[in-house]
Amino acid sequence: MSAAIRRDEPLVLGIETSCDETGIGIVRGRTLLSNTIASSMAEHARYGGVVPEVAARAHLEALQPAIEAAVAEAGVSLNDLDAVAVTSGPGLAGALMVGVGAAKSLAVALDKPLYAVNHLVGHIAADILTGDDVEYPTVALLVSGGHTSLLLVRDLVSDVEMLGETMDDAAGEAFDKIARILGLPYPGGPEIDRAAATGDPNAIRFPRGMSRASDMAAHRYDFSFSGLKTAVARWIEQREAAGEPVPVADVAASFREAVVDVLVTKALDACAQHGVPRLLLGGGVVANRRLREVALERAAAAGVAVRIPPLSLCTDNGAMIAALAAELIAGGAAPSTLAFGADSTLPVTEIQVRR
Amino acid sequence: MILGIDTSIGTAVAIVDPDGAVRAEAESADSRGHAEVIGELIVRALSAAGVRGSDITAVAAGMGPGPFTGLRVGIAAARAFALGRGIPLVPVASHDAAALARMRPGSGFAAPLEGEPIAIVTDARRRELAVSVYRVEGGLPVRIIDPHLVARASTEVVPLFGAPAAELDETTRISAVALARVAASRLRAGDPGDAAVEPLYLRAPDVTLPAGPKKVGS
Numbered sequence: 001m002s003a004a005i006r007r008d009e010p011l012v013l014g015i016e017t018s019c020d021e022t023g024i025g026i027v028r029g030r031t032l033l034s035n036t037i038a039s040s041m042a043e044h045a046r047y048g049g050v051v052p053e054v055a056a057r058a059h060l061e062a063l064q065p066a067i068e069a070a071v072a073e074a075g076v077s078l079n080d081l082d083a084v085a086v087t088s089g090p091g092l093a094g095a096l097m098v099g100v101g102a103a104k105s106l107a108v109a110l111d112k113p114l115y116a117v118n119h120l121v122g123h124i125a126a127d128i129l130t131g132d133d134v135e136y137p138t139v140a141l142l143v144s145g146g147h148t149s150l151l152l153v154r155d156l157v158s159d160v161e162m163l164g165e166t167m168d169d170a171a172g173e174a175f176d177k178i179a180r181i182l183g184l185p186y187p188g189g190p191e192i193d194r195a196a197a198t199g200d201p202n203a204i205r206f207p208r209g210m211s212r213a214s215d216m217a218a219h220r221y222d223f224s225f226s227g228l229k230t231a232v233a234r235w236i237e238q239r240e241a242a243g244e245p246v247p248v249a250d251v252a253a254s255f256r257e258a259v260v261d262v263l264v265t266k267a268l269d270a271c272a273q274h275g276v277p278r279l280l281l282g283g284g285v286v287a288n289r290r291l292r293e294v295a296l297e298r299a300a301a302a303g304v305a306v307r308i309p310p311l312s313l314c315t316d317n318g319a320m321i322a323a324l325a326a327e328l329i330a331g332g333a334a335p336s337t338l339a340f341g342a343d344s345t346l347p348v349t350e351i352q353v354r355r
Numbered sequence: 356m357i358l359g360i361d362t363s364i365g366t367a368v369a370i371v372d373p374d375g376a377v378r379a380e381a382e383s384a385d386s387r388g389h390a391e392v393i394g395e396l397i398v399r400a401l402s403a404a405g406v407r408g409s410d411i412t413a414v415a416a417g418m419g420p421g422p423f424t425g426l427r428v429g430i431a432a433a434r435a436f437a438l439g440r441g442i443p444l445v446p447v448a449s450h451d452a453a454a455l456a457r458m459r460p461g462s463g464f465a466a467p468l469e470g471e472p473i474a475i476v477t478d479a480r481r482r483e484l485a486v487s488v489y490r491v492e493g494g495l496p497v498r499i500i501d502p503h504l505v506a507r508a509s510t511e512v513v514p515l516f517g518a519p520a521a522e523l524d525e526t527t528r529i530s531a532v533a534l535a536r537v538a539a540s541r542l543r544a545g546d547p548g549d550a551a552v553e554p555l556y557l558r559a560p561d562v563t564l565p566a567g568p569k570k571v572g573s
């Protein structure tokens with residue numbers, strides 16, 4: 001492998017293929033040079049959710065054009081890179097493997113060090129590309145079609161703790177499923193948002209998962225959305241059975257309120273319990289307007305500062321992977337060996353996979 | 356020098372000279388774990404050949420058929436290497452490599468005779484086989500039937516071989532040396548092929564279309 005890597009302002013290319021976005025990012029230290037994303041979302045629309053084999057095939061086809069586009073946009077050459085970074089997990093195994101295979105080979109071909117990093121911690125790292133001063137500790141709420149996680153970040157490159165996560169569906173999946181029940185297209189998030197615009201969020205009181213007193217001992221920061229999904233489906237069936245019209249706007253607004261309420265309540269509870277006056281939001285569901293509104297409103301009341309990076313950095317992307325690697329390099333972390341694999345259940349404590 | 360990478364069965368990496376002479380070979384027979392071993396095998400092949408990445412002039416990618424998840428790892432790696440070095444990528448059907456390997460003494464298979472057909476048969480899982488047929492012309496295999504899937508019980512190739520595909524010798528290893536040699540001859544002929552061609556999946560993605568909303572009852 002190459003000689004000592006430059007630690008200040010390293011030029012890093014990041015490869016992200018954990019779900020349905022092929023993300024190639026290029027950063028110089030904390031400066032974003034390219035955030036190139038090719039999404040296979042449209043190919044999944046007819047199935048109502050991400051199909052792993054369809055996603056993996058799309059990654060293979062999208063990788064090279066995305067790398068070429070990113071390099072062109074950044075105005076650099078692959079030979080200029082100081083390091084290559086890749087998502088090792090968590091995510092869809094077959095999808096991750098495409099990125100891992102490409103990243104290892106690219107690093108060997110260029111004779112550059114390789115950093116295998118954690119996707120969830122990547123979401124947190126995205127925040128440092130906003131150019132603002134980021135302070136730790138912070139609580140981070142990551143919500144997407146693939147994950148719903150509440151994290152305590154004491155230090156980005158050395159100390160991230162999983163406080164809780166979903167026990168069943170991810171919040172984004174719940175949006176997709178309810179959209180389908182309501183006859184709305186995929187992806188469900190924006191559709192529910194649109195339908196909810198004219199609805200009353202308090203029209204129907206849907207259950208808040210994992211929020212009973214009995215849940216709080218073992219699952220204080222965990223989430224569950226399958227009961228909510230069943231409750232919505234049952235409510236609609238009863239309406240239909242009674243021959244009454246389904247008030248789509250009210251159902252959408254009330255469902256969304258139930259999801260948002262439980263997300264924000266648990267996130268702010270984590271801030272209070274850990275004495276952390278900062279909350280970072282990440283993941284594609286951040287696009288949900290109501291989530292942002294409620295989070296900002298209630299956080300302000302609780303004296304918690306909320307950070308929401310631009311949406312292009314919140315959805316899955318390669319820039320966050322490159323940014324995390326650049327921080328690891330700045331902190332003196334040694335490269336990963338070439339022996340790591342794709343780890344679909346990589347724990348968040350493993351910020352960099354070294355072996 | 357040509358770097359050959361195939362992950363259609365195990366993980367096979369080789370480096371050959373433009374005239375086909377072997378410089379190095381590194382492989383793992385494991386039918387899983389392609390993503391784990393691919394980087395180290397490329398490094399091992401480079402160092403055994405005593406060359407650097409910058410000495411490689413073209414990359415041969417084994418395009419399958421083979422189990423998709425593993426197959427993609429090698430293709431992704433081959434494309435990334437070629438991209439990183441700015442050199443041509445030559446996609447090669449993995450069965451073409453297997454057929455060429457048959458022509459060498461010591462291949463473990465009966466030496467094919469001029470004008471005779473050769474079947475390359477690989478496991479396609481789900482009680483199916485991937486089959487291609489070649490005929491030996493001028494001492495080289497020429498593909499006459501493209502890779503396709505047949506049921507294990509199929510009698511399709513009986514007229515050609517007097518036996519069903521399931522009873523013919525199954526190929527359980529793809530030689531990256533042979534793969535790189537196929538690429539070398541294509542490059543010499545000035546016909547590297549379309550670098551962006553899709554893998555030989557031979558099967559549509561496995562998807563279960565969601566049924567309409569399920570009744571949950573009350």
Ligand SMILES: [Zn+2]
Nearest residue numbers: 144146283316
């Ligand atoms: Zn994500």
